[in-house]
Amino acid sequence: MDLDNEGRTVVIVAYDPEIAKYANRVILVKDGIIQYN
Structure with a gap:
């Protein structure tokens, strides 16, 4: 199943950079502030 092609968004919060x-897109948040988008 390819959720991206179906127009779906999946948000995963993880502490493991791997x-x-x-x-497809990574947003780094530190202390509630976006550090990298």
């Missing part, structure tokens, strides 16, 4: 390699 998880980011599976994402």
Whole structure:
């Protein structure tokens, strides 16, 4: 199943940077402030 092609959004909150390699987009938040988008 390809959720991206179906127009769906999945949000994953993880503390392991290795998880980011599976994402199309990564937003880094530190102390409630977006550090990287």
